[in-house]
Amino acid sequence: MRVLRLRGHHSPAELLGWERRTSREKCNTEHVYEPATGRVLCHLEPCGAVEVDQAVKAAKSAFGLWSKLSGMERARIMIEAAHIIEARREEIAEMEVVNNGKSITEARLDVDSARLCIEYYAGLATTLAGQHVQLPGGSFAYTRREPLGVCVGIGAWNYPFQIAAWKSAPALACGNSMVFKPSPVTPVTAVLLAEVYAAAGAPEGLFNVVQGGQETGSLLCYHPDVAKVSFTGSVPTGKKIMEMASKGVKPVTLELGGKSPLLIFEDSDLENAVSGALMANFLSQGQVCSNGTRVFVHKDILPQFVEDVVKRTRAIEIGDPLLESTRMGALVSRPHLENVLSFVDQAKKEGASVLCGGEPFVPSDPKLKDGYYMTPCVLGYCTDDMTCVKEEIFGPVMSVLSFETEQEVLRRANDTTLGLAAGVFTRDVKRAHRVVEHLQAGSCFINNYNITPVEVPFGGFKMSGVGRENGQVTIEHYSQLKTVFVEMGDVDSLF
Numbered sequence: 450m451r452v453l454r455l456r457g458h459h460s461p462a463e464l465l466g467w468e469r470r471t472s473r474e475k476c477n478t479e480h481v482y483e484p485a486t487g488r489v490l491c492h493l494e495p496c497g498a499v500e501v502d503q504a505v506k507a508a509k510s511a512f513g514l515w516s517k518l519s520g521m522e523r524a525r526i527m528i529e530a531a532h533i534i535e536a537r538r539e540e541i542a543e544m545e546v547v548n549n550g551k552s553i554t555e556a557r558l559d560v561d562s563a564r565l566c567i568e569y570y571a572g573l574a575t576t577l578a579g580q581h582v583q584l585p586g587g588s589f590a591y592t593r594r595e596p597l598g599v600c601v602g603i604g605a606w607n608y609p610f611q612i613a614a615w616k617s618a619p620a621l622a623c624g625n626s627m628v629f630k631p632s633p634v635t636p637v638t639a640v641l642l643a644e645v646y647a648a649a650g651a652p653e654g655l656f657n658v659v660q661g662g663q664e665t666g667s668l669l670c671y672h673p674d675v676a677k678v679s680f681t682g683s684v685p686t687g688k689k690i691m692e693m694a695s696k697g698v699k700p701v702t703l704e705l706g707g708k709s710p711l712l713i714f715e716d717s718d719l720e721n722a723v724s725g726a727l728m729a730n731f732l733s734q735g736q737v738c739s740n741g742t743r744v745f746v747h748k749d750i751l752p753q754f755v756e757d758v759v760k761r762t763r764a765i766e767i768g769d770p771l772l773e774s775t776r777m778g779a780l781v782s783r784p785h786l787e788n789v790l791s792f793v794d795q796a797k798k799e800g801a802s803v804l805c806g807g808e809p810f811v812p813s814d815p816k817l818k819d820g821y822y823m824t825p826c827v828l829g830y831c832t833d834d835m836t837c838v839k840e841e842i843f844g845p846v847m848s849v850l851s852f853e854t855e856q857e858v859l860r861r862a863n864d865t866t867l868g869l870a871a872g873v874f875t876r877d878v879k880r881a882h883r884v885v886e887h888l889q890a891g892s893c894f895i896n897n898y899n900i901t902p903v904e905v906p907f908g909g910f911k912m913s914g915v916g917r918e919n920g921q922v923t924i925e926h927y928s929q930l931k932t933v934f935v936e937m938g939d940v941d942s943l944f
């Protein structure tokens with residue numbers, strides 16, 4: 450059973466073996482918008498306690514079957530899911546664009562990342578194994594890596610399909626089942642992932658989608674049959690999730706926000722450094738947790754850097770996210786756009802200089818006139834105490850700061866409670882590794898930025914999170930170790 454309560458114009462075709470449920474009772478529906486046009490896309494009916502319980506029960510029943518399969522058997526279904534995603538790539542990407550507002554070019558890359566993640570963990574599913582330990586007198590012990598049970602995934606709105614895959618792939622590979630709750634702002638594509646798993650032959654109830662916001666999320670976290678919660682979102686919500694999970698002593702994975710630094714030294718390849726700064730700030734309209742929004746540039750190259758970065762920022766094509774030529778689409782919602790613009794106003798008041806952008810943008814196409822667009826912004830003359838340098842803006846706003854020495858820039862880069870990512874551009878190999886050693890961040894980039902291959906772990910230091918997603922290590926976050934002692938002699942009793 451899958452609890453899906455999405456109604457509207459974009460109802461994907463029914464598939465054998467899974468069922469959509471809509472509310473039997475009247476409840477408060479919420480509008481879901483298309484950011485590119487501002488029109489209402491569909492309505493969302495939040496799931497209550499009854500539906501959450503049904504979804505968890507379905508997942509529990511699927512767990513009974515799924516956890517008994519061998520890794521090879523699970524892998525076969527996951528690989529099939531990856532093939533289906535590949536075949537439906539364009540349709541899923543378009544749906545992501547319509548619901549999220551990002552460009553089709555980026556949405557396709559997100560769908561690819563989701564597929565690669567499922568392929569990668571399908572491979573790892575076949576490698577799960579324990580250890581054999583020889584003990585005195587012929588006795589021995591062995592360990593078994595076992596799944597946790599029903600895992601909950603709670604997603605943010607910036608990478609709706611990718612987050613659902615990044616959470617479900619390692620969970621399913623380990624033999625768990627999942628109930629996933631997307632953000633109520635972007636509820637559409639997680640439903641498509643549920644369709645994909647079902648079509649690939651997953652047992653009924655293996656991957657369920659419940660719709661809703663805070664209340665639905667809390668019901669999931671407190672549910673006694675839920676073994677683990679994996680969350681992507683803001684720091685304040687992450688703290689609440691941790692608190693709720695603690696009532697049942699449930700492990701959590703938290704992928705939270707950042708205010709990451711990007712350090713550009715005077716010996717950098719300037720063109721690459723500028724490209725890196727753009728990648729660090731403007732993907733997904735700047736709504737990326739790992740963004741390097743504090744760009745520290747050595748004072749000797751600052752004028753040239755600023756000239757080049759502003760020139761290339763001004764050239765970014767903004768508009769209809771479904772067009773191939775568009776590089777920046779719409780922000781996710783009207784309130785979020787207003788919030789981002791208010792950060793730009795605040796920066797001006799605090800003495801930063803708007804070098805380009807930071808204005809609402811109205812595309813020439815009349816159908817897009819109510820969309821949530823803005824021009825990407827570069828703020829110059831920033832100082833460490835400014836709000837734009839301290840707080841996560843989560844929009845296309847780059848703050849440029851000047852520095853003189855390595856020691857100084859490291860101290861300033863680490864002067865934050867967050868630690869998701871960090872980057873350094875330099876041609877000096879020794880400096881690159883020395884700097885990275887001192888950066889307090891979970892994901893560090895040398896001479897690039899915002900590259901997230903699924904084979905490597907991703908996650909934060911400090912208040913940016915707990916646990917990791919992707920890479921081999923994530924298997925440990927979705928499984929537990931059982932130790933089995935085997936006596937081959939007599940019991941040496943003290944009594």
Ligand SMILES: NC(=O)C1=CN([C@@H]2O[C@H](COP(=O)(O)OP(=O)(O)OC[C@H]3O[C@@H](n4cnc5c(N)ncnc54)[C@H](O)[C@@H]3O)[C@@H](O)[C@H]2O)C=CC1
Nearest residue numbers: 604605606631632662663666667682683686704705706738
């Ligand atoms: N580290 C990472 O990988 C990422 C971090 N983020 C962070 O997420 C934020 C933006 O995303 P939002 O969706 O606005 O974040 P949010 O924290 O408001 O919501 C995230 C999810 O949690 C749910 N939620 C909210 N309150 C809850 C509660 N009390 N109990 C259970 N669930 C609850 C929401 O419905 C949504 O599905 C940014 O601050 C960004 O930094 C976003 C994407 C990736």
